[in-house]
Amino acid sequence: MTAKAKELAASLERMKNNSRVSGIIVIVDDTACPACQGVQGNYTLDEDIPTLPVEWCSCAGGCTARYQPFLNDIYP
Ligand SMILES: [Zn+2]
Numbered sequence: 001m002t003a004k005a006k007e008l009a010a011s012l013e014r015m016k017n018n019s020r021v022s023g024i025i026v027i028v029d030d031t032a033c034p035a036c037q038g039v040q041g042n043y044t045l046d047e048d049i050p051t052l053p054v055e056w057c058s059c060a061g062g063c064t065a066r067y068q069p070f071l072n073d074i075y076p
Contacts, residue, residue, distance in 0.1 A: 005051075005052070005053060008053065015069040020073060024068070025070055026039050026050060028066075035055075039052075
């Protein structure tokens, strides 16, 4: 596991353990490869959240997909 993969996994764990977080959004760049575009979207905590960096990623500069928390406060 690369340092980046560890960091992404740790950030996902932190979000999952935060009671204000109701879901996870996977964000990718507009120019990301089809594999990255394929995992983009909103996920509930019960769903299988894709592992980042994307395994089949072919982005020129490396995978830029990242997790973003979906907070309860914003959508009460
Ligand atoms: Zn990619």
